[in-house]
Structure formats: structure tokens, C-alpha cells
Amino acid sequence: MRTEQEMFDLILNTARNDTRIRAVIMNGSRANPNVPKDIFQDYDIVYLVTETESFIKDKDWIKVFGEPVIFQFPDEMDKNLGYETHFERCYGYLMQFDDGNRIDLHVETLDLVLEEVKSDKLTVVLMDKDNKLPKIAPPTDEDYWVKKPDKALYSCCCNEYWWTMLYIAKGLWRDEILFSLDFLNNWVRPQLFKMISWYAGILTNFSCSVGKCGKYLDKYLAKAIWKRYLKTYPAAEKEAVWNSIFIMNELFEEIALKVAEEFDFCYEYADAKRSREFAEHIRQLPKDAKEIL
Structure with a gap:
């Protein structure tokens, strides 16, 4: 596997040797000082280019980066599916190489880069041949920190949780395991995730990011709570899903009460009690x- 230094040398030397490439920007986890480094981190790179057409017309230029396992061209896929695209301003290459390294590369024109460069605070300028880019503050993940809920958001989260939880119960009675799992993971779980993220925010004075899909949640939660949270992920078996529902219900209410106490919100005990029963x-x-009743 090529080292990090070898990959950066390759990315930057490719830019230096191509007059069409005028600047290099890095985003993503490698720009985030709070993310621990590991061997699976992608290189999220933007090449600021004079034009995109020649890069798109002849894709052989990306062969310099290595032997592929698989490539994906998301803008090409969007175009084929009928979505609006702007090839003249931006085009992406997602590249997984056979040595384990991965580069998510975009070629973008100056006007687009100038529109976006300050909107993502996880941005590092690696090269600027023409000094066209503005000064950028040191990278920070603060845009991804958990945000404080207001009363309406908290209330909607609770109501949505207890309302959609009953769909799981109905599906299980019908032996519709896929229906039940879909509601558990795509409707009910997001409310639990939202509530438990707010709790993590409270514990850190809302200065934390729980990461994509909550991958950093275990850093902020007590081990006992974390273990209970993991138990809400059941096998595709009827009794396992039933058990996970009631673990989830207890955990949701416990955390919702902590959040309510912190912000002086009202928790609807009666709704929760009737839904559980x-x-x-x-x-x-x-x-x-x-008959049901």
C-alpha cells in the first residue's frame, strides 16, 4: 500500500505537471484534525481547472493514480438517470485502487470553487498556482457539531417516535418482518438517533460531531447506554425485533427525559405510556x- 506521503506526492505532482490544473484543495476526514487517522481514509481532492471538457473526454489521464479495483463516475450516472448535471463546471471520479488507497477526485472550474470554498470549513488548500483562492481559516468540524434542539423539534421527535413505533408492532403481528425492519431502521431509529445525539451534545456542551451514521457516538456515551443502544439492532427474527422495540422504547424515554430536563421541555408521558401499552x-x-380490542 502506498504511504500517505507517496499519495500526496502523486496528487500534487500530477497537478504541478498539468497546466490545466491551477489549484488543489483537500476536504473530508483528512482535513479534520479531530478524526483519527487510519488506513481506510479517502483522499477527498478537488482540482481547480481551466476547463473540464478535456478531462471528461479522455479519462486515460486518471491512470496515473494507479490500478483500479473499481471506478465510479457519479455525474455520468446522474446524467444517465435524467438528473440535472453541469459537466462544464464540475465532474467527479471516485477511484478505489488495488493497493487499498482511494481518491475521491473532482475537477471544478474557478467560478464554482470560489462559490463553495468557504462553505465547507473542512477545507485545506494544498496548492494555488495563481493565488486566486481566498485565505481560508484553519479547518474545523464545527459545522458538523450537534445542534441544540428547540421545543418544536423536540416535540416532533417524540411524537414521531411513538407514532411510527406502532407500525413495527403491526408489521410483526402480520409476520411482515421486512416491513417491520424497514420502519424500525428508517423511521423509528432516526428519532432515537436524533435524541441520543442531543444527549451527546449536552454532555459536550454541543461541541461534538457524532460522525456519519453516528460512528463516533460511543466516544460520548456511558458504556451501559452504548451497550443498550447496540441491542436495538436486531436480527431479522420476529422475537428479536419485538425485544429490540422494548429496549428502544426504554432507552428513548430515558434519554428524552434527560434532554427535556436540560432545556425545560415538556415530555408527553401519556402519549408514550399509551403507545407502549x-x-x-x-x-x-x-x-x-x-378485533384489536
Whole structure:
């Protein structure tokens, strides 16, 4: 596997030797001082170019970066699927190489870079041949920190949780495991994730990022809470999903109460109690039942 230094040398030397490339910018995790380095970190690179057409017309130029496992051209895919694209301003190459390194590279014109360069605070200028780029503050992930909830957001989160949780119960009674898992992971879990992220924010004075998909949550939660959170991820088995629902319900209420206390919000105990009891009733409902109640 090529070293980090070898990869940066390759990326920058390619830019130096190509008159069409006028600047090099790095984004993503390698620009984030709070992300621990590991062997799977991508190189998120933007080449500021004089034009994009020649880079798109002849893709052989990317062979300099190494032997591929697989490439993806997301803008090309969007175009083929009928989405709006702007090849004249931006084009992307996602490249996984056979030595384990990966580069997510975009070629962008100056006007687009100038529009976007200050909007992402995880930006590092690696090269600027013409001194056209503005001065950029040291990179920070503060744009990704957990934000404080307001009363309306908190209330909607609680209501959505207890409302959609009952879809899981209904699906399980019908033996519709895929339906139930879909609601658990795509409707109910996002509310738990939101609530537990706010709790992590409280613990850190809202100066933390929990990362994509909550991958850093375990850094901020007590081990006991983290273990309970992991138990909300069930196998695709009916009883396992039932058990995960009730673990999730207990955890959601416990964390929601902590958040409510911190911000002096009102937690709707009655809604939660009725929803939990109704879910338990559905769990005990015979398969040949003619009425729910």
C-alpha cells in the first residue's frame, strides 16, 4: 500500500505537471484534525481547472493514480438517470485502487470553487498556482457539531417516535418482518438517533460531531447506554425485533427525559405510556384475532 506521503506526492505532482490544473484543495476526514487517522481514509481532492471538457473526454489521464479495483463516475450516472448535471463546471471520479488507497477526485472550474470554498470549513488548500483562492481559516468540524434542539423539534421527535413505533408492532403481528425492519431502521431509529445525539451534545456542551451514521457516538456515551443502544439492532427474527422495540422504547424515554430536563421541555408521558401499552397489547394479540380490542 502506498504511504500517505507517496499519495500526496502523486496528487500534487500530477497537478504541478498539468497546466490545466491551477489549484488543489483537500476536504473530508483528512482535513479534520479531530478524526483519527487510519488506513481506510479517502483522499477527498478537488482540482481547480481551466476547463473540464478535456478531462471528461479522455479519462486515460486518471491512470496515473494507479490500478483500479473499481471506478465510479457519479455525474455520468446522474446524467444517465435524467438528473440535472453541469459537466462544464464540475465532474467527479471516485477511484478505489488495488493497493487499498482511494481518491475521491473532482475537477471544478474557478467560478464554482470560489462559490463553495468557504462553505465547507473542512477545507485545506494544498496548492494555488495563481493565488486566486481566498485565505481560508484553519479547518474545523464545527459545522458538523450537534445542534441544540428547540421545543418544536423536540416535540416532533417524540411524537414521531411513538407514532411510527406502532407500525413495527403491526408489521410483526402480520409476520411482515421486512416491513417491520424497514420502519424500525428508517423511521423509528432516526428519532432515537436524533435524541441520543442531543444527549451527546449536552454532555459536550454541543461541541461534538457524532460522525456519519453516528460512528463516533460511543466516544460520548456511558458504556451501559452504548451497550443498550447496540441491542436495538436486531436480527431479522420476529422475537428479536419485538425485544429490540422494548429496549428502544426504554432507552428513548430515558434519554428524552434527560434532554427535556436540560432545556425545560415538556415530555408527553401519556402519549408514550399509551403507545407502549398498545404495542404490548399487539404483541399478545392472537393470530386469529377478529378485533384489536
